[in-house]
Amino acid sequence: MLTTNPFDDDKLREECGIFGVYGSETASAVVALGLHALQHRGQEAAGVTSWDGDNFHAHRAMGHVAGNFDRDDVIRGLPGSVACGHVRYSTTGETALRNVQPLFAELASGGFAVAHNGNISNAMKLKRELVKRGSIFQSTSDTETIIHLVATSSYRTLIDRFIDALRKVEGAYSLICMTPEGMIACRDPLGIRPLVMGKLGDAIIFASETVALDVCGAEFVREVDAGELVIVSENGMRSLRPFAEVRARPCVFEHVYFSRPNSVTGGQSVYGVRKAIGAELARENPVDVDYVIPVPDSGVPAAIGYAQEAGVPFELGIIRSHYVGRTFIQPADNIRHLGVKLKHNANRALLEGKRIVLIDDSIVRGTTSLKIVQMMRDAGATEVHMRIASPPTRHSCFYGVDTPERAKLLAARMTVQEMADYIGADSLAFVSVDGLYRAMGEAGRDAALPTHCDACFTGDYPTPLTDHDDIAIPDQFALLDERVLV
Numbered sequence: 001m002l003t004t005n006p007f008d009d010d011k012l013r014e015e016c017g018i019f020g021v022y023g024s025e026t027a028s029a030v031v032a033l034g035l036h037a038l039q040h041r042g043q044e045a046a047g048v049t050s051w052d053g054d055n056f057h058a059h060r061a062m063g064h065v066a067g068n069f070d071r072d073d074v075i076r077g078l079p080g081s082v083a084c085g086h087v088r089y090s091t092t093g094e095t096a097l098r099n100v101q102p103l104f105a106e107l108a109s110g111g112f113a114v115a116h117n118g119n120i121s122n123a124m125k126l127k128r129e130l131v132k133r134g135s136i137f138q139s140t141s142d143t144e145t146i147i148h149l150v151a152t153s154s155y156r157t158l159i160d161r162f163i164d165a166l167r168k169v170e171g172a173y174s175l176i177c178m179t180p181e182g183m184i185a186c187r188d189p190l191g192i193r194p195l196v197m198g199k200l201g202d203a204i205i206f207a208s209e210t211v212a213l214d215v216c217g218a219e220f221v222r223e224v225d226a227g228e229l230v231i232v233s234e235n236g237m238r239s240l241r242p243f244a245e246v247r248a249r250p251c252v253f254e255h256v257y258f259s260r261p262n263s264v265t266g267g268q269s270v271y272g273v274r275k276a277i278g279a280e281l282a283r284e285n286p287v288d289v290d291y292v293i294p295v296p297d298s299g300v301p302a303a304i305g306y307a308q309e310a311g312v313p314f315e316l317g318i319i320r321s322h323y324v325g326r327t328f329i330q331p332a333d334n335i336r337h338l339g340v341k342l343k344h345n346a347n348r349a350l351l352e353g354k355r356i357v358l359i360d361d362s363i364v365r366g367t368t369s370l371k372i373v374q375m376m377r378d379a380g381a382t383e384v385h386m387r388i389a390s391p392p393t394r395h396s397c398f399y400g401v402d403t404p405e406r407a408k409l410l411a412a413r414m415t416v417q418e419m420a421d422y423i424g425a426d427s428l429a430f431v432s433v434d435g436l437y438r439a440m441g442e443a444g445r446d447a448a449l450p451t452h453c454d455a456c457f458t459g460d461y462p463t464p465l466t467d468h469d470d471i472a473i474p475d476q477f478a479l480l481d482e483r484v485l486v
Helices: 027-036 072-076 121-133 143-152 157-164 210-215 253-258 270-284 300-312 333-343 367-378 416-423 431-438 465-473 474-480
Strands: 016-021 043-052 056-062 082-089 103-107 110-120 169-179 182-187 194-198 203-207 220-221 229-233 236-240 291-294 319-320 345-348 355-360 385-388 428-432
Touching: 016 027, 016 072, 016 110, 016 169, 016 182, 016 220, 027 043, 027 072, 027 082, 027 110, 027 203, 027 210, 043 072, 043 110, 056 110, 082 110, 082 169, 082 182, 103 143, 110 121, 121 143, 121 465, 143 157, 157 169, 157 182, 157 229, 194 210, 203 210, 210 220, 253 270, 270 300, 270 385, 270 428, 300 355, 333 428, 345 367, 355 367, 367 385, 367 416
Parallel strands: 291 355, 355 385, 385 428
Antiparallel strands: 016 082, 016 203, 043 056, 043 082, 103 110, 110 169, 169 182, 182 229, 194 203, 194 220, 229 236, 319 345
16 A cells, blocks of 8 residues: 555554533534544544433444544434544554444443543453453453453442442553443543543533644633543532542653644643744754754644744745545555655755755654655755654553554664664754753653653653563463554
8 A cells, every 4th residue: 555645654643532522412513523623643433422311322434534424414313412432543453343432332330432542551461351251352442341341340330330440450541431320531540641621511521632622612621630530410520539649641742743733731832842842952953054844744843943943944845735645556666656745745946955954753663754854855955954853762652652563663773873874864863851841841851750651762661561561471472463552
C-alpha cells in the first residue's frame, strides 16, 4: 500500500479519543460532532452507543467519523439523551469490527458500555486468569478485560464492582462508561491519559480534549482529576476518589504532539507550550541559516517559536496539499517514490541556494526525516539542518500510544551524530528534557518528583509493566497476537 501522507507515517500515534454526553436531547449528534474534533487521535474506526431510557443502541464502523456518522439515518438510529463515542487507532492485533468501541455487554445489573483511551499493561495476565475462571472474550481488546472484571466482582453495587475492577488493573486509562443508572467518567490514579469535563446547557460532557468542547459549543468546566470517578445520573453529579493519592504524571507528549494546538491541557495552551519548546530549542541549539522551515503540520508552532527566538525568518518551504487522503493503489516500483509528492511539495523558488533549518516534533524510525532532508536538497537548499521539538525517543510506550519496538527506534540504537548521518542532515539536535520542562513553565525535570510521564524519553515508567515483563514466559507467546492497544 502506498500512503500519501508520508510525513505522518513516521509519527507516534495516539491510540484513541473518547467523548460522552449526559442529558441532551440530541446526545448522539453531539457525540458525533465531538468525535469529528478528536479524529486526529484515532482514524481506524469510530463508534457511538446511546441509551434511550429503555434500550441501548450502537453503531460502529471502520474508517473516519465523516461518512459513517454524518448521515441522518445513523443518528436517528441512536436515540436517547445519553451517549458516548470513541475513535480508534491501533496497529497491534486484529483490525476488526469486534474491537471497535464503545464495547458493550449485558451484566447482571444491566447493559454496560465502555469507551477507553489508554492501555492496561497487565491485561494479558488478567485475561489468562479470567479465562481460567470461565470468562469468554468476544474481542481482542484490553478494554474487554475491564468489563469481565466488573462482571465477576463479588461486590454488591455496580460502582463498587467497577472500583474493584480498576484496583486490579495497571497502566493508563481514561474511561467513559454508560449504564442504565447513568454515566461514569474516570482517569487512572496517575492521570496519564487526558479527560476533561464541560457543560452544554444542562448537559454534562466528557472529552479527551478541550477542542472537542469548543467544536460542539460547550463550556469547559475542569479536568477530571487523576484517580477521580465522576458519576452523573438523574440524581445529579458526584465525585469519588477511591484510590490512594499519588503524584499525577500526565503524558508529556500531549504537549508535544498528540493534542490539537487549540486545546488546553494541564491548564496550559498546547499551542503556547509548543511555541515555547521551539524557543528553548533555539536557545539550546542555534544554527546560522537563512530560513526556519516547519515540517507541516505538527512542526509549525515550534518553528514559529524557534524563528522568533533566533531572529531568523519563518518560511513555508514545504507546501501541503489538503485534498489528498490515502490511496490504496499498488504502483510500479519506479514510480512508488512519487507518492511522497502527492501530499507535500518543496517550495523550490524559496529554497534554492538557501541554508535552512527544519523543525519537526519528533523522530521515531527516521525514515520520514530522511525523505524530508532529501526533498530539501533536491529543491536546491545548500545546507539542511534539523531541530526536533522533543528529546530523543529512546523507549517504547506501554500506556496507549503506538510506538515501535525499541529496536526500531532510531534514537535507541544511534547517537545523535549517527542519526544526522543517517538522515543526511548537516546537523541534528533535540530539545533537552530540562528544556521541555522549562517550556511548560518548570525549572526543569525533578528526577525525584517528575510531574509528567516522559518514559518514551527517559525510560522512567511510572507503573509496573507486568505483561511486558512476562513476555519471556513461554506460554505468553500464544497471547501476543491477541493484544490490541486502544
